[in-house]
Amino acid sequence: MVFRDERWPDGTPSWVDLMVPDQAKAAAFYGALFGWDVHRGGEETGFYGMAMLRGRPVAGIGQAPPGQDVPAVWTTYLSVSDVDKTATVITEAGGQILMPVMEVMKEGRMAVAADPGGAVFGLWEDGNHIGTQVTALPGTPAWTECMSRDYPAAKAFYEQVFGYGFQDLSSDEFTYAVLLLDGRPVGGVGALPASVPSEVPSNWSTYFWVADADASAAKVAELGGRVLGEPFDSPYGRQVRVADDQGVNFLVVAPNEQSGEPEGWEV
Numbered sequence: 001m002v003f004r005d006e007r008w009p010d011g012t013p014s015w016v017d018l019m020v021p022d023q024a025k026a027a028a029f030y031g032a033l034f035g036w037d038v039h040r041g042g043e044e045t046g047f048y049g050m051a052m053l054r055g056r057p058v059a060g061i062g063q064a065p066p067g068q069d070v071p072a073v074w075t076t077y078l079s080v081s082d083v084d085k086t087a088t089v090i091t092e093a094g095g096q097i098l099m100p101v102m103e104v105m106k107e108g109r110m111a112v113a114a115d116p117g118g119a120v121f122g123l124w125e126d127g128n129h130i131g132t133q134v135t136a137l138p139g140t141p142a143w144t145e146c147m148s149r150d151y152p153a154a155k156a157f158y159e160q161v162f163g164y165g166f167q168d169l170s171s172d173e174f175t176y177a178v179l180l181l182d183g184r185p186v187g188g189v190g191a192l193p194a195s196v197p198s199e200v201p202s203n204w205s206t207y208f209w210v211a212d213a214d215a216s217a218a219k220v221a222e223l224g225g226r227v228l229g230e231p232f233d234s235p236y237g238r239q240v241r242v243a244d245d246q247g248v249n250f251l252v253v254a255p256n257e258q259s260g261e262p263e264g265w266e267v
Contacts, residue, residue, distance in 0.1 A: 001137040001266035003056060007079065007130045011162035011179075012186050013144045014079035014131030015124055016206050017060030020072045020246050023049060026061050029223050029245050033216065034139030034208065044105065056133035058140050072248050074206040075112070076144045076187075077122035078162065079131065083109045086123055086161065093160045094153070104129075115157045117150040117202035136209070136264040142253050143207040143236070145188035151175055154189050154202070206250050211267045213238040213254040220244070220252075235259060 008014035020026045027038035027049060036051040038061055049061040064070040080086040087097050090113050098120065099112035107129040114120045124131060134140050148154035158164050158179065165180035166189075176190035192200065210216040217227045217240045224245035231240040239253040255261045 001054065002135045002264040003054075004130070004133050004135065007126050009181060010079055010081050011164060011181050012079045013076050013141070014126075015060065015077040015122070016074050016132070016141050016144070017062060017077070017122075018072070018074050018248060019062045019064045019070050020248065021064050022246060023047070023061055023063035026244065026246060027051075029225065030059075030061065032223055033219055034210075036139060053134050053137060053139050057129070058132050058134050071120075072246055073120075073203075074248060074250050075120065075122050076204040076206060077110070077124040077131065080123050080125050083111055083123050083125040087111050087113070089161050093157050095157060095161070115146070115148070115202070116153045117148045119146050119148055119154070119202035119204055121146070121204050136262045137266055138209050138211045140209050141206060142209040142262075143187065144204060145190060145207075146202070146204050147190050147192045148202040149192050150202070151189070151191035158189060207239065207253045208250060209262075210252045210254050213240050213252055216240075216252045216254070217242055233258060 018026060030036050031038060036053060038049040038051050040047055040049045047063055050057045051059040051061055083101050087101055091097060094116040096114045097111055098114055101109060101111045103109055106127050108127040109125040111123045132141055146154055167178040167180055169176045176188060178185045179187040179189060213231045217231055220242040221227055226243045228241040228243055231238055233256050235258045237253040237259040238256040239251055241251050243249050
């Protein structure tokens with residue numbers, strides 16, 4: 001387990017949150033799955049919930065506003081030091097600003113954007129809230145990646161906007177690259193396989209650490225969610241895609257012999 005008190009460098013995925021029709025139901029599901037203690041904010045926050053582990057925030061759970069067609073998804077937020085400037089660069093690079101820059105009290109400033117392929121992500125300029133403050137612990141974000149229907153355009157866009165470098169991991173079976181900041185891996189970008197149904201759009205996906213991927217998949221089903229594939233081993237851990245009890249997709253990943261435990265890992 002690693003506590004973080006300093007702001008995340010620009011371009012680093014620093015926060016994830018979930019907007020759902022039933023916030024209380026989500027808090028119960030993820031609390032049982034990950035051990036989160038969700039603190040619901042007051043009316044001034046839109047009753048936004050902070051998911052806490054070891055007394056530190058790790059993710060957010062919000063209530064979708066009544067009457068608004070807000071997709072129930074996990075959203076990845078990328079850290080920026082100037083959200084206005086980044087929003088301008090996004091439009092210059094062919095992306096769209098879906099939710100304009102807004103103040104979040106004294107916590108920070110944010111916007112929501114889409115890349116040229118339609119994958120949606122957030123921007124977070126920190127104030128009092130720097131983002132996720134716990135890593136390398138079950139229930140914390142482990143990885144995030146953009147899977148695109150236009151891989152070359154996605155790579156060019158994220159390189160232009162955030163200055164990423166790339167470590168190509170592609171093979172005959174898949175197309176994928178690790179996003180690098182100053183040589184450090186911070187996320188990934190890949191091509192959606194042809195086997196993925198055409199109605200599935202380009203998207204950002206969130207992985208959460210667990211101690212045991214198989215046991216966590218079984219727990220998801222027990223809690224009313226769905227297991228969307230068989231757990232499998234990779235050089236980066238044993239992982240499985242699941243959906244919560246409101247149909248929101250995410251992935252869980254556990255250390256395995258190939259990956260080893262992340263620095264600071266604690267169960």
